[in-house]
Amino acid sequence: MANLQDFAFLLLIILALASLTIFVQTIIFFCKRKTKSLLPLPPSPPALPIIGHLYLLGKLPHQALCKVSNRYGSIVFLRFGYKSSLLVSSAEIARECLKTNESCFMNRPQRANFDYLTYGGSDFSVAPYGRYWKFMRKLTVSKLLGASIMEVYQAIRREEIKQLIQTILKEADEGKEINVGAQLMGLTNNIISRMALKQKCAKNEDEAYEMRYVVDEMCDLAGKLNLQDFIWFCRKFDLQRFGKRLKEVRARYDNLMEKIIKDHEEAKRRRMETRGDNDNGEVKDILDMLLDVYEDEDSEIKLTKENINAYVMNIFGAGTETQAVTMEWALSELISHPNAMSKARQEVDQVVGNNRMVQESDIANLPYIKAVVKETLRLHPGGPFIARESSKDCEINGYHVPANTRLFINTWAINRDPNHWDDPHEFSPERFLDEDGNEKRDLDVRGHHFQLLPFGSGNRGCPGVNLALLVVPTTVAALIHCFDWKVGEEDNGVVDMEERFGLSLPKAKPLVGEDGNGVVNMEEGFGLSLPKAKPFICFPVARLNPFPQVF
Ligand code: HEM
Numbered sequence: 001m002a003n004l005q006d007f008a009f010l011l012l013i014i015l016a017l018a019s020l021t022i023f024v025q026t027i028i029f030f031c032k033r034k035t036k037s038l039l040p041l042p043p044s045p046p047a048l049p050i051i052g053h054l055y056l057l058g059k060l061p062h063q064a065l066c067k068v069s070n071r072y073g074s075i076v077f078l079r080f081g082y083k084s085s086l087l088v089s090s091a092e093i094a095r096e097c098l099k100t101n102e103s104c105f106m107n108r109p110q111r112a113n114f115d116y117l118t119y120g121g122s123d124f125s126v127a128p129y130g131r132y133w134k135f136m137r138k139l140t141v142s143k144l145l146g147a148s149i150m151e152v153y154q155a156i157r158r159e160e161i162k163q164l165i166q167t168i169l170k171e172a173d174e175g176k177e178i179n180v181g182a183q184l185m186g187l188t189n190n191i192i193s194r195m196a197l198k199q200k201c202a203k204n205e206d207e208a209y210e211m212r213y214v215v216d217e218m219c220d221l222a223g224k225l226n227l228q229d230f231i232w233f234c235r236k237f238d239l240q241r242f243g244k245r246l247k248e249v250r251a252r253y254d255n256l257m258e259k260i261i262k263d264h265e266e267a268k269r270r271r272m273e274t275r276g277d278n279d280n281g282e283v284k285d286i287l288d289m290l291l292d293v294y295e296d297e298d299s300e301i302k303l304t305k306e307n308i309n310a311y312v313m314n315i316f317g318a319g320t321e322t323q324a325v326t327m328e329w330a331l332s333e334l335i336s337h338p339n340a341m342s343k344a345r346q347e348v349d350q351v352v353g354n355n356r357m358v359q360e361s362d363i364a365n366l367p368y369i370k371a372v373v374k375e376t377l378r379l380h381p382g383g384p385f386i387a388r389e390s391s392k393d394c395e396i397n398g399y400h401v402p403a404n405t406r407l408f409i410n411t412w413a414i415n416r417d418p419n420h421w422d423d424p425h426e427f428s429p430e431r432f433l434d435e436d437g438n439e440k441r442d443l444d445v446r447g448h449h450f451q452l453l454p455f456g457s458g459n460r461g462c463p464g465v466n467l468a469l470l471v472v473p474t475t476v477a478a479l480i481h482c483f484d485w486k487v488g489e490e491d492n493g494v495v496d497m498e499e500r501f502g503l504s505l506p507k508a509k510p511l512v513g514e515d516g517n518g519v520v521n522m523e524e525g526f527g528l529s530l531p532k533a534k535p536f537i538c539f540p541v542a543r544l545n546p547f548p549q550v551f
Contacts, residue, residue: 081230
């Protein structure tokens, strides 16, 4: 009885708060529309009380919002709950935001899930533009991800790709199917941890699984829409039950980081014992450098342990799934387009031959492979939205954009805009090549050409682009050089949640093509990095073994 009364009371409070919200939001919305600026706000579809335009998002927001733009134009003013947002879906207006008015859009929106995972926003990828962000960005580019650093870690990447190919050769030898995405996540995870932490995060298989699980779960949670971000009276309630998952995964991450930091501190102590009172001359990884700043009382920036944990989390979160998903899509597209597969393979066979594995230095001579990667990033950008927030009022395309408006640039839509691309939904690497099959120089993916923005643009653009443009083409080339890929007739499209998240779910029906072979499922899923909807399960068939001595 008491429970019933409590429930009725709670309901009454929620209803009262809801009515108050509608009232306050309506007033705010109309006040905002009557801004001091003489310019109008961009066009806007009808909004619902409380949720505003949240109802427009659908299951796949990038696709749903592309439809909104087709109807209302390339610049649309939206209100997600109480948050004003600007949706941009043309190259020209993206340029106005990211280049002409770059100083206005240097911040990123804060989000509840991400905020919790990053110890209350102690990280650098959503840090507001300012001294801390500049310091961390400079350190990242000069010591970990800049073009001039890539050489230093080349051997690590070569070893890890070799290890991946050897593992798959073994599976192929035993006629086993593999979860391609999981294998590629393992590869990127190892590369990032060896580059950033000088070690694999794991000393054994259990720890390796733990780190992969934690990164996977964090990426999943970071990509979820949390109502607390949009509807203020939801802030007090965990209606979507994220709280438990967030707490659990961050605790597991804390545990891992504690061990990793302890190892680094012990290694430093040992170095100093053997070398005297300083450890100059030692090759330091980025974690060593962050720990030095943490200990240095005179450093221009004060770092906390939370800053360090959140930074490492950023590098794993931003650098592993994005690259793995891109490679998964590239292989899926090639298997689905036998013509493109045969051209790509012919090129690799010709340049690399048949007694060694592809290397990063070959990439310059593999224009078709490079075109495959660009075309994959065009159709399946690893971040379908570039998310920023305005720090002051500005004018975009003749419209007024108030301060604190969230900016969502729909790169998925821009990359498929028929005004810039012929047959925009077709997979055609040829569009990046001239008549002689050479790379077109006037169309790159590094943020200079606004019709193609997989890595964003400008000072806040992706610092991992140099690494991704080495790892992705080299791995894709090695995978098609060494293997034929048969899509599992039995298991294609099967949701192996057990392997991915430790959950048991009913199995989906397999997809079978006319010839009885499996068909690659090209459905998109929802997530930060635009993953495939279903795990990609394939049988690798060895085509060439560059390491015959191993088997
Ligand atoms: C195919 C692979 C990748 C894709 C598609 C991708 C995409 C993106 C995009 C779209 C952004 C936002 C850019 C903007 O706002 O203009 C971004 C930011 C970022 N990326 Fe990547 N990324 C990839 C790989 C990586 C890698 C390998 C790393 C690091 C190891 C990385 C680290 C970051 C970081 C730290 C940021 C935030 C930068 C800042 O706010 O200053 N990314 N990435």
